[in-house]
Amino acid sequence: MQPVPMSEQDEQVLRTKVLDEITGHPPTIGVIGISGVGKSSTINTLLGAALPTSDTVACTKEFWSVSAELAFTHGNARGLAAHLQVIDAPGLGEDIRRDQEYLAAYRRHLPRCDVVLWLMAARNRAVALDQRYLQQLSDCHPRMVFGLNQVDLIEPLDWHPTLNLPSAGQRRSIDQITRDRQARLADALQRDIRMIPYSAKARYNLQGLFTAIVEACPEDRAWLFSSLKNFTYDDFLTAEARQVVETARQPASGVLSLLTQRLGLTRPSTATE
């Protein structure tokens, strides 16, 4: 069914309401995690922000409440300017003398966030700091999403380069580590949580993380984040994998087509991107 055209008057009313929303109350996300878990790179990858990142040093030592310049990514609005408020303390966990200052700043700023993204690094077994911070901040915000970044660096370190997917051994490790971190944070919080494994660098399971963020947002605000999405659900595919997928989805592709059908993986008729 085609959308019913709007009258110019109706559209003007809607424009005014939407303009008031995106200028008066821009989408705001709190990002928490000890230094080096990839907070800025995750935001940059998901939403096309340009927060500074570094592999070697914490890029920002001070507490942030910044308006990142973004671009709307859908349809005719693609490339046009928008704003995202990011609340972040990039140095958290680096120096115990400053942690109390960071935590106090989080307590002040988190309540105005639409959603809070709590990130951990998959290779980091020590979760005591996360547990301690979580206990101190859990009452600041009801909508937290938990992400486990850098799963491409999990042992046995044999990420499949052609598929851009974890090896069988890594998949087992990812499942095990995810369950472990989930249980340990849930224990600290005294409630169930869902931990989402992903890799910002490999673009692995970005869609799973993004969907969790959108679903955790206040129901009347999630559309703002979805409109800023900066990736497609299938952009983790390598050129080789994409070619195989396209072949498999062609009706007359023999074994691959049969395999696709057997697995129930036929392409949906309605595009979601």
Add this chain to the structure above:
Amino acid sequence: MTELTADEVALVLQRLAEAESDARAEALASGKSFVRFLERAGIVWLVQRIPDIVANVKDWLANIFEPLLNSL
């Protein structure tokens, strides 16, 4: 091009299906969210006038955002 085994192909298709499922859930949440926004903004009559807005929310938003963002 590297030759992929049947297991590898199945793995790629499995991951893709999971990502597609997540993308559909996101699109649904986004569409519902926009309707909730319209309700909060007191223009719920737009929802009633455009009954399939949820399904078409992204294209619809794009058309709205372009003139809006040009005016920012």
